[in-house]
Amino acid sequence: MKISSPMEIWKYLPGTNCGKCGEKTCLAFASLLKERKKKLEDCPPLFEPEYADKGKNLAELLAPEVREVEIGVGARAMKIGGEDVMYRHELTFFNRTALTYDVWDTMNSEDLRERIERITKWQKFYVGTFLNVDAIAVRSVSDDARTFAECVKAISAQTDFPLVLCSFNANVIEEGLKEVSDRNPLIYAANENNWKDFLDIAKRYEVPVTLFSPDLDMLNRLALTFSSAGVEDLVLDPGTYPTGKGLEETFSRFVRIRRAGIEEGNKGIAYPLMSVPLTAWIDGDGDKAEDALSSSYWEGIIADLFIIKYADIMILHSIEPHLLIPERTLVANLYTDPRRPVSVEPGLREIGNPTADESPLFVTTNFALTYYTVESDLNSNKIDSYLMVVDTEGIGVESAVAGGQLNAESFKDTLESFDVESKVKHKTMVIPGLAARLSGETEDVTGWTVFVGPRDSGRIPGWMESNWPPKNAH
Numbered sequence: 001m002k003i004s005s006p007m008e009i010w011k012y013l014p015g016t017n018c019g020k021c022g023e024k025t026c027l028a029f030a031s032l033l034k035e036r037k038k039k040l041e042d043c044p045p046l047f048e049p050e051y052a053d054k055g056k057n058l059a060e061l062l063a064p065e066v067r068e069v070e071i072g073v074g075a076r077a078m079k080i081g082g083e084d085v086m087y088r089h090e091l092t093f094f095n096r097t098a099l100t101y102d103v104w105d106t107m108n109s110e111d112l113r114e115r116i117e118r119i120t121k122w123q124k125f126y127v128g129t130f131l132n133v134d135a136i137a138v139r140s141v142s143d144d145a146r147t148f149a150e151c152v153k154a155i156s157a158q159t160d161f162p163l164v165l166c167s168f169n170a171n172v173i174e175e176g177l178k179e180v181s182d183r184n185p186l187i188y189a190a191n192e193n194n195w196k197d198f199l200d201i202a203k204r205y206e207v208p209v210t211l212f213s214p215d216l217d218m219l220n221r222l223a224l225t226f227s228s229a230g231v232e233d234l235v236l237d238p239g240t241y242p243t244g245k246g247l248e249e250t251f252s253r254f255v256r257i258r259r260a261g262i263e264e265g266n267k268g269i270a271y272p273l274m275s276v277p278l279t280a281w282i283d284g285d286g287d288k289a290e291d292a293l294s295s296s297y298w299e300g301i302i303a304d305l306f307i308i309k310y311a312d313i314m315i316l317h318s319i320e321p322h323l324l325i326p327e328r329t330l331v332a333n334l335y336t337d338p339r340r341p342v343s344v345e346p347g348l349r350e351i352g353n354p355t356a357d358e359s360p361l362f363v364t365t366n367f368a369l370t371y372y373t374v375e376s377d378l379n380s381n382k383i384d385s386y387l388m389v390v391d392t393e394g395i396g397v398e399s400a401v402a403g404g405q406l407n408a409e410s411f412k413d414t415l416e417s418f419d420v421e422s423k424v425k426h427k428t429m430v431i432p433g434l435a436a437r438l439s440g441e442t443e444d445v446t447g448w449t450v451f452v453g454p455r456d457s458g459r460i461p462g463w464m465e466s467n468w469p470p471k472n473a474h
């Protein structure tokens, strides 16, 4: 990363502290620019003639080490690349790996429609949100331009998912592109033989283009040729070879390219990378492999490897849940921001149909993983209850007790902030077993009766049998 301190950004800002960016000072704005929480456009004075040079310099300084490329349009558009670091813990990764699943132009219309349906409708609930996949790759198997164009047309009528158009035949690509050029698809792929035609198409239609070559010198030359011709929205595919030495060398190429782009500042190769784990379905002779189970297994292994290092987009074939779930979950986990725990809003939730006099009030933290575990345990066991979520800055129970974010005062603040007393009349709360040592002080500070619940929310049903309703309840 080029910037180590907000001061390096601040010296390019107007320095008037005018507040038009919503921050009190230019330095505060500089801090947010560094974190990519604000954009240059948020500082209007920077675009006045007086500051034009500074603005230009700042734009260059803030450009990510790896170019960011957008595919698709509107709400479904996805950004890939745009990374600044080799390792997530150095800052964060910004644009998650785009998972793209294939269809092909020799499918009959019913199979095509059904496969598109399965790809676009798939979702998995995970830590408070639904995970989806990102795009559809349309492969030309027929190598016939009209057949490909008809297939692209049918797909675009069915879904607004971003598209990757795949063929090494420029005529085929152009016919398909005519159907969807307004949707900013990624075209795949220019190589050492067809690059002139692809360059021409990419310029005329202004779409991002993938460059393919396992030879890194050739890949670099292709990238320089395209960028010097004004086509800079590039994606690099250094080849994905699924077995043995080929896989080992594939891995090495991905690491070398990313290292050259980020650590060595080689702008000529600092573009998003594409991996194609789908190659696990092709045997050594280029035909479709016979053993589907083995192919899907290896496709999953290869996908996981290149999600971690350093694919920004990948083309896959298997759409069975046993592959979609681990692949998409790995992407979700790798691309969370390590600087911020994943959290939920604090407050008072109702689980089922609780009643003010009889239903227990459980307490948890706003660390998302803890919250959704407790909520799910209560819901799945049909325990009508209240769940009070304390703001612990997204930290889990044990660490928040140790760090002081969860204490008698934070219980009291949450009770008051969300007017819990008006909804829960028995004034009894059940705190997590891992916060047991806070029980006495919490009773003193809040005036509520405190029960210590189990350490594991999965044991709440058993705990309820012997503890709720309270023995002295009428």
Ligand code: SF4
Binding pocket: 013, 014, 015, 016, 017, 018, 019, 020, 021, 022, 023, 024, 025, 026, 029, 030, 042, 043, 044, 045, 046
């Ligand atoms: S709008 Fe620009 S000049 Fe004004 S305070 Fe923000 S950063 Fe500074």
